[in-house]
Each structure stands twice: as C-alpha cells, then as structure tokens.
Amino acid sequence: MRLRALLAALAGVACLAAASDPAERLPDPAQEAQAREIFRDVRCLVCQNESIDDSEADLAHDLRQIVREQVKAGRSEAQIKAFLTERYGEFVLLTPGFNLGNLALWGGPFVVVLAGLMLLTIRLRKPGPEAELDPAEAARVQRLIEDETA
C-alpha cells in the first residue's frame, strides 16, 4: 500500500478513477459501460500495477481513447484486447493469458490442492498406531508428565 502511495505521489497527482471523467465519456451508456469493463483489464503501461481505468497518466488517457473509439465502432471486447496485445504485448492485459507459458501460474494452486488431498487420503488409510506404547513413546509420556508436574 505504501508503494502505491509513493508512486501516486511520484506521478505528482492524486490518483482518482480517472476514467469516469465526464469529458471523455461516450454518449451511449451501454457502450460506455462496456468500455469501462475493458479498462479494468488493461494495464497503464507506464504506471505501476494500475489499470487505465484508474490512472491519470497521459498514456492511460490515450489508451482509453483508443478503446472508446473501438467500442464505438462496434468491435468486440476480444477484438479490442487482441488489438492491444498485438500492439503492446501480453503485458498490457491485467489477466494473464491461459497459455503454456502461464501453466505454472494458473495450475500451481491446483497442484497444492491435489497434493494436499492425496496426502490426506494416504493419512486416512494408514493403519493405526499400536495400542501398546513402545519404549521410546513411554519415555516421551514420562517426560511430558514431568514437564507438567515439575
């Protein structure tokens, strides 16, 4: 959070949801809503981790204009995103693509879940410990009792 603050201050502006500026808006509310939806997934390339929906930077302003024009021209969200990726690379989209390069990113958490469930299953199937304590365990019990009562 502090990082964001510093960056905001570096830019010399208070960061506001810049995209809501009435001067930039499209006349058709449905198209404007669609454009806003797209803004939230497009990175302001010169800012730190900000979408063009939030950023007041000039580049964000230009990108918003491009997106709005394309929305107005009736292009779909996928077409617009493809256009932006073509021009600026995968970096421009805030949602990383579902591709081989991002396999570990999208799959990592599921591997954790699968591994966890597997370990749990193994643990559930293991035969129980002996009812009798072996000497080492008996010694441990003795030590525990001593800790508690000493």
Next chain:
Amino acid sequence: MIVEAGAFALILALGLSIVQVALSVAGRLRRSAALAGAGEGAALAAFIAVATAFAALMHAFVVSDFSVANVAANSHTEKPLLYRVAGTWGSHEGSMLLWCLALTGFGAAAAGLGRTLPRGIRSMTVATQGVLGSVFLAYTVFASNPLLRVIAPPVEGRSLNPLLQDPALAVHPPFLYAGYVGMSVVFSLAVAALIEGRIDAAWSRWVRPWALAAWSLLTVGITLGAFWAYYELGWGGWWFWDPVENASFMPWLIATALLHSAVVTEKRGALAGWTVFLALAAFTFSMLGAFLVRSGVLTSVHAFAVDPTRGVLLLIILGVTSGLAFTLFAWRAPSLAQGGLFAPISRESALVLNNILLAAATMTVLLGTLYPLIREAMTGESISVGPPFFSLTFVPFMAALLVLVPAGPLLAWKRGDARGVVQRLWVAVLIAAGVALLTVALVSPRKALGAVGVGLGGWLVAGAVTEIVERTRAFRVPAAETWRRMTGLPRGAWGMTLAHLGLGVFVMGAVFETAWKVEAAEALQQGGALNIGAYHVTLDGVRPVAGPNYDADQATMTVTRDGRPICQVKPERRLYTAGGQTTSEVGICYRGASHIYLVLGERRDGGAATAWLVRAYWNPWASLIFLGPVIMALGGLVSLSDRRLRMGVGRRREQPA
C-alpha cells in the same frame, strides 16, 4: 551527542545479540542454568539497547536534527509532531530499525515469558531469536544505518511523502511489523523443537499464544493499511492486489493456517510435521514481505530502497535463515510421531481441508506476485498479473473454505457425525438462504453472484452464532443453565466464534460493496449538483484554506435525499509545499454501515465559470469491511487471554532439562 549514543547502542545491541546466541548455546550444551539465564539477560539487554537507538532516532526526528542523513531526507520542520514521530519509521532505514526493535522485543519477551518451557527448548529458542536479531542488526548497522550523520547538514529537510502523513498510516507500520516479527518467536520455537527433537501437544500449546498475538497484530496492521488506502488515495478502493499488499497478506494466510493446524497438534498430537512447517513458513513469508517491499525487485520506478545491494543482502538473509531452518526440518521431520488416527468425517479432516485451501490461496497470491518476475527472468517476456487473476483463483478457493467454516467446529474429533452437523446447521442454512434471497429481492440491480456472496457472509455469521447456541444448549435448557454454560465456556472458544463472526461480517461488507458500489463524476460549478444512487450532492462552494505544511482548496458539499439534508462534508485537495505533491482528502458521509464518498478533483478553468471535477461513490456496507477484521483481531485477543494458554503461571520452579 544523543545520536552518537544511539548509534553506539545499536552496535552494542548487535554485540549483545551475538552474546545471547553464544551464552544460550553454551547453556544448552553444558546444561548450565546460569549460562542460559545469562543468555536470557543478554536478550533483554539487546532489546533495551535497540530501544535506546530507536529513541535516539525518534528524538532526532522530533527536534528536526538535519545533521542526521535520514532525518534530512524524510522530515521537515513544518511537519506536525505526530508525523515527525512517525517519520522515525517512514524510511527504509528507520523501518528496519523498527523491525529490529520488534525482533529484540519479542526475543526479550520470549526469554522472560518462557519460564514454563523445558530448559532445552527455552535455551534454543532464545538462541535462535538471537541469531535472527544478530543478522538483522548487522544488516541495519552495516548496510542501512539510520543514525549516520551528514557532513554539511541542510537547512531544511526533504519531508515525508504527504500521503503517508496520516494518523492511520502513522500507526500502520508498528502494528504490521509487530505482526510480521511476532512470527519470529513461532519460528524460533519450531527450530528449537526440531533441534531438541520434541514436537508434541505441549509444544503446540507454547506456540499458540505467540501465533495468536502475531496474527492479531497483523490483522490490525493490514486493516489499518486498507482503511488508509480507502480514504486517503481517493478512489474508493481498499484492496488492489498490489505486490506490497500481497506481501503482508501471505504471512497472514499462513499464520491463519498455523493457528488451525496447531489446534490439531495440541488436541490430537497429529499433523505435527505440518504445523512445524507452517511455523517456519510464517516468518519466512514475513521476511519475504520485507524483501519484496524493501528491495524494489517488484518495481522499476520506485523510490524506496532502490539500492540493489541492499535487496541482495535481504535476499541472502532470507535464503540462509529459512534455508537452514527448512533443511533442519527435512532432516528431523521424518522422525516426528504421526499422532492419532481420524476418520474422513472428523474435525481433524475439516482442519486439514482448511489448511489445504489456505495453502492453495497463499499459492495464488505467491504466484500472482512472483510469477511475472520468474517468467521475465526465464523467457524475457513480461506479463501482468492484476486483480482479475485473483478474482478467478483466490476467490473460488476462499469461497470453498468459507462454506466449510461453520461445519468445522461442530464436528467431533476422531469421528464426526455428518448428519448431526447438518441437523444442527439447518437453521443457519435457512438464514443464509434467506439473506441471499432478500438480497436478490431488495437490491437493484439484481446480481446473482453478489447475492450468493452476501448469503455466504450470512452463513458464516449464523454458523458462528449456532456454534455458541449448541455449546450452551440455549433454547433447550433453562436460561440459567445456558448462562452457566456460557460463562463456563473457555475464552478460546469465544475467540474462535468471534473470529469466524468477524470473517462473516467482512465477507458481507466486501461482497456488497464490490457488487453494488455506484460511481458518478461531473465537472460542477458552484451550486452545481450530481446524483449518486438515491442521494443528491450539491457543491456549495470551494475556498482556500492553509494547513500546517500545505495549502488546500476546501469544498463544501451538501448531501440530500428526497430534498431532506443528510449531511455536509468538506473534502479537500491539498498541495504540500515542501515536495510539491497534491493529495486529496476525501469527505465521507456515513449512513449506517454505508458511505457516501466524495472527492474534490482538479479545477477546470475555461468556459463561463470555474468548474471542479467532483467524484462521488456510494459504497454500501463499506464499514463492515473494516469492522469485520477488527472483530477477528478481537477474537484473537480474547483467545489469547484464555487461561489454558497461560498454564503453569505461578509454577515457576526450575525444570530439569
């Protein structure tokens, strides 16, 4: 002179920490109570020495001694006293000193409060804490000393970033750091237990209070940061999945998992290896957080510690300390006892599922934060991981976890009764469904997913209440009996209920605010107005005001609903003269738990008259977002006061090692 004394105390603290390690290890090896006791004394002395250095730095900030480089770079004579004090930890160097203060403080506390621990574990805990203290103090003294003088002191300082000049942010770092560093005791206890080869129910009971305290502090710290972001940045958001936020969130998630798995180890002797693993991981993630924030690896343009050698040093500290600890773990863990058996439907299984889901959630945050770096290093391609990624991965895992939360505490240990749990929870199910249906029926526009989310929050709250009702047999036995059972409940049980209740409150607020917030913006002239939801906001006027170290334009805005006045707020746009930065001070009108959030934007000259860009947000139930975590932290504190955690208090007899 005070500054030199502080610098000397800092070096002394480093020496004392090294002595602390040597004495504690010697005490353990020779089984000498005197040597071990001297090691504990050194831990206390090291804390006093760091506190002296810290006080010296704070004094330099308060009196604006610009001959100290750190003060000159981060303070200003015009700054109010609170922010001069907070400036002590406002810079990289100062915050590392705060980190050392907390680290030695927890070390001293562990040495002082650990009298019920078996002597071997106690010595090794103090020794490990000493190693951590030595490493971080060495870093502070040699690579990041905040008490260095400059040869030609400037007349005026460069001031602290104005966005950081805020009461919530002044106290945010101490809470956050105390939380981060509180995990060090858990880490040290784990290392000590691995060395001593005893991890059992008793060990788990020693770990719990430290984990609880650190978790509660971290909860408060993160919430303060989110609240600050909410009202200071002026765009109505409270969580951005920013790398720096993620850095503080990962230790929290791990600590949450640890609190739950430690219960299993304590009550059933099971999961010992996993609990130790989490105990090591919690502080590792704290150090990772410090590294990510302080090193600047995650950002290319950024003003904090751009010095890459420091980043490398922090990375080495992280790699060596955690690496050694995990090596020790890999070596010792296979010898750990397996503990009791349990059935697929049992409290143990539920807590294991909780841990799996929390681990997966932590993995999403970790990958989301570090994957762009890894991919860029390996292939040279850069990608962005932003909020949409976390909505698609983190949120489903957490939602799955939240569905399970109310069932967990109602399941019996070893072998639970699924039907019995369903029977006991049907009222809560009805309440949750009712909340979701009411949300669909009453709130417009209709959003199915939002309604489900609010229902999930209701499920958690109703589940927490059900748990207490079940434990006290309320409505089934006479009121007096319920009261007797209620007062007889251990504090730990109340703490858990409060924490789960707070989680529910948070979920309701977070979902409602995210799904139904409304935004409006207009360029308004004096007397102009805009509509936001059911409210009508009028810009009455804008006038210049002078603050202690800034000039501001202050707007007066009146909020009305159906012609009736609701409130008047005065948002500001401030220009800090020392650094030339502009910040906005939002005006928030509280309506129950909801906020009307008003921001004065830039001035638009030209045209007939001067206009101001005014942004308005209707943030429904936003207060719950911050109230929920406060209830959770309160739950942690209540649990901490449980007398079972203070077992052995009053039995101060020395124990054989």
